[in-house]
Amino acid sequence: MDKSLFLLxxxxxxxVFSQAPKLTGNINIxxxxxxxxxxxxxxxxxxxxxxxxxxxxxxxxxxxxxEANTFNYATRKEYNPDLTDESFxxxxxxxxxxxxxxxxxxxxxxxxxxxxIADKKKASDRGDxxxxxxxxxxxxxxxxxQTGWYPVLYDVDTDKKYHMMAHDIVVKCEDCRSIYVNGSxxxxxxxxxxxxxxxxxxxxxxxxxxxxxxxxxxxxxxELSPMELKTLGKISSxxxxxxxxxxxxxxxxxxxxxxTTPVSLENAWLFVSFPAIVNISHKKGFKELFNEDEExxxxxxxxxxxxxxxxxxxxxxxxxxxxxxxxxxSFAEYLxxxxxxxxxxxxxxxxxxxxxxxxxxxxxxxxxRASNLLWITVIEIPTFIFMPHLYGWLLNGSLVKR
Ligand SMILES: [Zn+2]
Numbered sequence: 128m129d130k131s132l133f134l135l136x137x138x139x140x141x142x143v144f145s146q147a148p149k150l151t152g153n154i155n156i157x158x159x160x161x162x163x164x165x166x167x168x169x170x171x172x173x174x175x176x177x178x179x180x181x182x183x184x185x186x187x188x189x190x191x192x193x194e195a196n197t198f199n200y201a202t203r204k205e206y207n208p209d210l211t212d213e214s215f216x217x218x219x220x221x222x223x224x225x226x227x228x229x230x231x232x233x234x235x236x237x238x239x240x241x242x243x244i245a246d247k248k249k250a251s252d253r254g255d256x257x258x259x260x261x262x263x264x265x266x267x268x269x270x271x272x273q274t275g276w277y278p279v280l281y282d283v284d285t286d287k288k289y290h291m292m293a294h295d296i297v298v299k300c301e302d303c304r305s306i307y308v309n310g311s312x313x314x315x316x317x318x319x320x321x322x323x324x325x326x327x328x329x330x331x332x333x334x335x336x337x338x339x340x341x342x343x344x345x346x347x348x349x350e351l352s353p354m355e356l357k358t359l360g361k362i363s364s365x366x367x368x369x370x371x372x373x374x375x376x377x378x379x380x381x382x383x384x385x386x387t388t389p390v391s392l393e394n395a396w397l398f399v400s401f402p403a404i405v406n407i408s409h410k411k412g413f414k415e416l417f418n419e420d421e422e423x424x425x426x427x428x429x430x431x432x433x434x435x436x437x438x439x440x441x442x443x444x445x446x447x448x449x450x451x452x453x454x455x456x457s458f459a460e461y462l463x464x465x466x467x468x469x470x471x472x473x474x475x476x477x478x479x480x481x482x483x484x485x486x487x488x489x490x491x492x493x494x495x496r497a498s499n500l501l502w503i504t505v506i507e508i509p510t511f512i513f514m515p516h517l518y519g520w521l522l523n524g525s526l527v528k529r
Contacts, residue, residue: 147326153297179216186239194232214275244390255389266334291326343381386412432463
């Protein structure tokens with residue numbers, strides 16, 4: 128793989144945030160019936176020639192309308208599961224019908240009804256995933272990037288998604304006790320206004336749950352005791368401080384911890400979109416940190432270290448292209464391995480090396496294609512362009528010196 132290609136990809140991705148669209152308007156939700164009614168306006172839309180606007184395939188669109196609220200646009204839609212399984216891509220044809228037209232603001236009205244899977248006996252073994260708008264009978268869980276519950280602009284030519292939004296929206300949910308929109312404080316109410324000027328991915332988590340606050344962080348539906356909240360807060364702070372000191376980059380903001388159950392029997396995963404870390408499983412969620420079993424605890428800490436590292440690779444620095452996910456994951460894992468060696472001990476570190484099968488890859492790096500990819504990912508990406516401190520750190524006592 129040509130190094131200059133990677134450079135190019137990184138340079139393209141460095142244009143991120145030059146112009147983030149703003150989402151305004153309101154959305155009504157029922158967690159009991161799975162209904163979503165949205166009435167949004169997208170403003171500050173960047174000028175993009177070849178674009179699509181993603182919205183979940185479960186939505187019926189009433190209109191895409193002019194900003195002045197005077198007429199509805201003619202729209203076309205595409206479905207390309209290579210780009211996203213979950214959403215249709217909408218666009219406005221221009222007068223010739225051959226090119227696309229994109230105004231600087233657009234109104235959207237759409238509605239959808241989604242399955243509410245409250246009865247575990249009738250749930251599939253698998254069939255929940257990050258891009259699912261999930262109603263589990265108590266709550267709705269939706270990420271922003273993948274589910275497309277709000278309009279996500281996509282620049283086809285540069286492979287850039289504008290899922291991080293400034294916003295000022297009203298969320299109403301009459302059968303909810305609490306509502307959280309990523310980047311704002313959760314509320315105990317059936318209706319609330321969520322407003323933020325810095326762009327953020329709008330994860331939505333609303334329904335019948337409690338939340339707590341400790342050391343600046345919010346804990347949604349985690350069922351952690353006050354003592355446990357303190358302990359998790361302490362560990363997170365320690366990990367964040369470690370990354371901050373090694374990277375010389377301030378850690379963004381306080382984490383919001385969310386636990387919820389999947390709408391399938393066996394799926395379990397965590398995802399992070401700052402400031403939220405969302406844990407989806409039928410198990411105890413963040414309580415696993417307090418299991419008797421030392422191995423469970425160590426595993427959980429390593430997991431947390433990986434997720435926290437995604438602030439730097441995933442939020443602070445984003446990668447596009449088909450290889451973007453590989454960069455993001457490899458860097459986050461690399462940082463978490465450094466952390467586990469320094470803070471959790473040599474044994475925890477060795478275990479994770481073995482678990483990842485890294486040992487053999489590293490030992491045979493010149494011969495092994497996979498390891499070459501890893502090598503490129505971890506060492507050769509010229510991170511010094513953007514993050515000189517990280518580059519110095521990678522060279523100074525990196526994994527490969529073992
Ligand atoms: Zn990850």
